[in-house]
């Protein structure tokens with residue numbers, strides 16, 4: 177096509193061409209927005225898939241359909257104790273749903289795998305997701321009175337208990353010996369009894385029903401509720417499952433739960449709607465535990481509905497689309513002015 | 517976390533603390549007479565066989581008796597904190613011991629990121645509870661324990677003065693502090709002090725999440741981490757016994773008869789109003805027993821009759837400015853004081869009130885029923901030579 181004719185076409189079909197440019201460049205804008213979030217941009221989009229979800233598999237090929245987003249983490253500086261220099265600076269979040277369940281995957285670099293808490297100086301690696309329970313988004317620091325947050329915390333020591341067996345004193349001190357523990361059921365020849373064979377009257381945390389002290393763990397993820405600092409409490413029903421895997425200096429952790437549990441004290445997810453979400457990561461060998469952690473700001477997430485278009489439309493996307501169309505139109509109109 | 521001002525009568529001044537002052541109705545307290553302890557560890561085993569015999573508690577000794585100056589469980593617990601806090605500075609003033617603490621408490625010396633200053637011991641430091649047992653040190657009584665600084669007074673309070681070669685036994689349990697550091701440190705508020713009854717400090721075994729901040733900030737290192745339950749535990753003051761008017765296991769088992777435990781008034785002025793309570797009497801009226809490391813600022817509630825043969829400078833660092841008065845009173849015993857001391861370990865019931873008359877010391881329980889009657893001076897009978905059949 178001769179140059180002159182192309183100019184003429186451009187002049188006449190500005191909007192059409194702008195739209196074509198938009199179609200071509202829209203994905204670039206979308207991915208770019210993940211790195212430089214627009215104020216109105218959704219930080220995490222839970223993409224819809226038709227298959228069953230990888231609820232236990234952080235390496236499933238299905239994760240390729242998610243839109244991973246790298247989230248910066250900073251120190252918690254509101255309540256003591258404070259750790260000004262948490263060691264994990266970013267975490268990558270992905271999410272998928274299939275209309276009935278939702279899964280999240282967190283990935284972060286941690287060169288040392290800390291999975292034991294059987295020692296006074298040993299702390300576990302951990303990571304948690306936090307969501308408001310009610311419509312309003314409360315204070316980031318674990319919610320506020322009457323404005324609870326639902327926290328899903330994965331712990332590496334619980335994961336190890338599930339992968340292998342409940343870690344015991346003899347796992348840390350293989351040469352230990354005791355002659356006898358009262359209230360243990362054992363027969364000669366005496367071997368060091370497992371905790372679960374000791375009457376729990378002699379094991380205070382277990383007898384008090386503290387979930388941390390139960391020698392049999394079902395899920396590595398605790399389903400918790402909090403209304404401010406120091407109020408974190410286990411929910412009576414534990415509904416979150418998942419799994420964490422450490423490989424080559426990277427933790428990948430999957431969290432899974434039904435979108436709607438029917439329990440008003442849980443955060444519920446509705447297709448097509450937004451929720452707030454915050455993320456925290458703890459590094460055990462940096463003695464990160466309690467409020468000493470890497471934490472994100474409140475982020476927005478959207479449980480995306482299915483769409484026939486190759487891209488989804490929502491308010492935020494519409495805004496960016498408009499912006500792009502406008503920009504393209506202006507850009508295209510400039511050369512025509514020069515021609516004149 | 518807001519910083520409140522709370523009164524600490526042991527320091528003779530108010531101090532910073534993360535919570536409002538909350539004194540209990542009555543305070544669990546004990547007097548330990550260091551001069552009489554034989555380090556038999558019966559107290560230690562009484563506690564161990566009652567509370568910490570199970571899996572995960574192998575390293576736990578809620579009661580321990582260590583040899584000073586080198587011994588310590590966990591190892592060097594006090595040296596490490598003393599080093600962080602710096603010298604123990606008191607100036608003359610109107611405090612209970614005639615002095616006001618002018619240094620910083622663990623709360624006042626806190627870094628900006630913490631509620632107090634402390635450290636988390638390593639696992640290995642809990643592994644030799646009786647390390648340096650009976651290991652003496654040698655110092656010139658004309659000089660200070662570091663062999664360089666002249667002392668104002670030669671020797672300790674003892675007749676004969678401080679010994680050149682010395683050690684002594686220090687009996688330790690949780691102090692059920694008035695301003696507990698463990699409680700202040702817990703980000704989960706899983707530690708509480710029983711305000712309506714006895715001031716015993718407990719860790720809620722259901723709420724603890726094993727963060728170990730209490731282990732880190734308790735200056736006396738009495739909360740400990742259970743390796744099996746992965747949460748922290750501490751001395752519970754034998755509260756099920758105390759609720760029934762019975763002294764703790766470590767107290768009632770004491771072979772050397774050095775211990776008396778009961779419930780006292782929390783403040784000196786209230787204690788002075790009730791001087792017939794043996795603990796009020798010994799601690800507040802006669803001031804014969806002094807707190808361990810009062811400069812840490814938790815207002816600990818185990819009080820010690822200091823050992824007579826130790827350099828005053830060392831005692832001053834460990835028990836604060838009350839030592840002079842305590843030693844003076846101990847060395848100039850009168851019948852009343854002797855009477856109260858002779859009630860030590862005559863009964864396992866908590867003595868709420870005593871009376872002294874006609875060479876008899878009498879103890880009463882909370883319902884004012886007589887529970888014990890003992891002679892102050894026991895008759896001496898000399899066996900004549902014809903009975904020397906075993907010599």
Ligand code: SF4
Nearest residue numbers: 690691693697698734
């Ligand atoms: S001695 Fe330690 S554990 Fe006991 S009450 Fe005081 S601060 Fe808490």
Ligand code: SF4
Nearest residue numbers: 553556557559770772
């Ligand atoms: S039982 Fe009494 S005498 Fe024996 S070590 Fe304990 S405090 Fe000392």
